[in-house]
Amino acid sequence: MTETTEAAPVEEKSHRDYKPILIPHPGRREPVWLEEYKSEGGYKGWEKAVKEMTPKDVVEEVKAAGLRGRGGAGFPAGLKWGFVPPIPGPKYMVCNADESEPGTFKDREIMEIEPHMLVEGVAIGSYAIGGEDAFIYIRGEYTVAADRLEQAIDEATRAGILGENVFGTGVNSRIYVFRGAGAYICGEETALLESLEGKRPMPRSRPPFPAVEGLYRRPTCVNNAETLSNVPHIIRNGQEWYNTIGVPPRNTGPKIFCVSGRVNKPGNYELPLGSLTFRELIDEYAGGVIDGRPIKGVLPAGISAPIATGAQLDAKLDYDSVAAAGTMLGSASFIVLDDTVPITWAAARMIEFFRKESCGKCTPCREGTQWLHKTLVRIQDGGGREEDLDLLLSVSSEVSGKVLCALGDFATSPVVATIRNFRDEYVDHIRSGKSFNGTWSPA
């Protein structure tokens, strides 16, 4: 294998010429261990950071790279790091690898195949905010990924790359893998911090924000696993190189698009932001819709953002274009529905998730998700009333924006957007009295 230190710059921004950097070995199931990782330029970014750059230099480089958070919110990572005050005492980098959003399986692939890439990104991020202890919070079900991350940390520590006095520079960098135990709410950053502190994981009221008072009431930065996996590449190759990928300054870099549902080739596809549309991604990469059926809609951010339909599917896949089209890129987990999928059944299935995952702290979410689910099940199973549609919208408006965390907002979007886009189908179903008995399977 030839040593690759520089990826070719993207000339015409054609997605077809792009060579993936986060998942550079598509289809592979075995991990890249230390020796192979180093042969591909691994840990050069970390070595450069600790030997040649101050923490502030690293923050500035990542700011200039325009890297935005890949977990869903799209907040600029360098800016977030810059919020951590330069005060003495412990500061913590926490990697959010709780990936639990339905339809999202990108961090799993990074961690299972490229554990060292994430570890390197966490180390650089921790150094950038002046920390010595960092955590990777991984969902409990990802046992294979967690084992591999621990093994990667052991390998790197034995090689003097992590732990005490890394590369003989006097810098300390300890990384802990912390396994969750089954709770979607732990993907919310303040609930995640509560979980790390050994408390029941319920979101905190903000302010104070974690950058000021996070883990153990100390300054803390929480970044998604895919976000941090970009960092080694930025530091190793420089922000100018990174700015050749995607559509700078606001939509820079690669993004892993998870495609699932009614397509022939579901999977992770890493491509430059803004380089293609929903439809192009589905047709050129995901093998098209099964049996060539028309697309009914695409849920763009797992089940947590409004369903995209019609002309929205011609939006370029970047944060701003998808937002301009009226929905959200979020984690870029695309669940594809074809025209055979009953929307009432799909909506009931989605809201069931939020009802069961609501942590129960805020009354509007705890009670609202329950009533939304009951009402949607009633429609799904033939007992709906036409006035239920306005009832659903009314309950949704009492949840969204009236709770401590985003889960409440997420929970209402499958309801509100499906009613907005498919009201006729809802009404037809209610009038027909047809029952799905809670289930539907593709033909």
Place this chain on the structure above:
Amino acid sequence: MLSQETRDKILTEVRKYPQRRTALLPALKLAQVEAGWLPPDVIGEVAELVGVSHASANELATFYSMLHLDHPVDVRVEVCVQLPCALRGADRLLAQLSAGLGMASGETSPDGKLELHRTHECFGSCNRAPMCRLNDEYRENLTPEATEALIEELKSLRGNGRTGV
């Protein structure tokens, strides 16, 4: 009472993190590996080892879906029926398992070895859907044929008294 080995592992976790209470969740999971579930006396013992109140340990034990407050079975089958899996036949998979094993979702087999669960949770296998978990092990791409083979495998586990997966 937990074995000395598990108690030692828990105390190692307690010393590992910047603050000891962080070890509470890992400690409960270690205790569950030994006991198979979390009966009240085990939760209390873990709380005391970590140095927190019993109430604090109970708050976690009653929250997380991977912590079990009920009696253990050898094999817990969890079928993901969340939308990405459901769009690829998860409801069919659950019905097929249910018919093949003669158990409804939520039921335990008469010999107490097997449990079948329908879960709303997504396990991040949407590209290899539909799927289920057998304890911690992922079984993916469960076509009708693969499901038949899985049913036979699960039946044989019941037959020969093997424990665990």
